[in-house]
Amino acid sequence: MLFIQMKIEELLKTKDIMSPSKKLALNLIVTANHISDKIQEAIKPFGISSQQFNVLRILRGQKGKPANLSTIQERMVTKMSNTTRLVDKLVEKDLCERIICPSNRRKIEIRITENGLNLLEQIDPIIEKVENDFASKINEKELLSLNTKLNELRS
Numbered sequence: 001m002l003f004i005q006m007k008i009e010e011l012l013k014t015k016d017i018m019s020p021s022k023k024l025a026l027n028l029i030v031t032a033n034h035i036s037d038k039i040q041e042a043i044k045p046f047g048i049s050s051q052q053f054n055v056l057r058i059l060r061g062q063k064g065k066p067a068n069l070s071t072i073q074e075r076m077v078t079k080m081s082n083t084t085r086l087v088d089k090l091v092e093k094d095l096c097e098r099i100i101c102p103s104n105r106r107k108i109e110i111r112i113t114e115n116g117l118n119l120l121e122q123i124d125p126i127i128e129k130v131e132n133d134f135a136s137k138i139n140e141k142e143l144l145s146l147n148t149k150l151n152e153l154r155s
Helices: 020-046 050-061 069-075 083-092 114-135 140-154
Strands: 096-100 108-112
Touching: 020 050, 020 114, 050 069, 050 083, 050 096, 050 108, 050 114, 069 083, 069 108, 083 096, 108 114
Parallel strands: none
Antiparallel strands: 096 108
């Protein structure tokens, strides 16, 4: 796919004069949405959403230990209030399971299933390619600098 470099004003089809900080904010939003769309497009054939994919990666990161809903929610890339619904859908697809905590029967924990791990194994190289395609547009020094700057913007 040919990607044509456009200024944010051209992309948004505006003739308004924008401050550098407004351009930055709009560029970050548009770029984040663009990357999110590409990731969603890449995982669509697997029948899961990017949010479900995020939950599965969080659960895999638990290394076999279960996680509660609040842990999952706090680690989500995109914070959302419907984590319970996301987990419900993953349970229906047998990609994760609910476990009743033996020491506190009111506490429910979630663990990734073997099917969930297998699905991630299939998806990982596809997502890595999407990420590498974006990163290949700038050199390693620029990547490190951009990551540092983005970290600074969030602090």
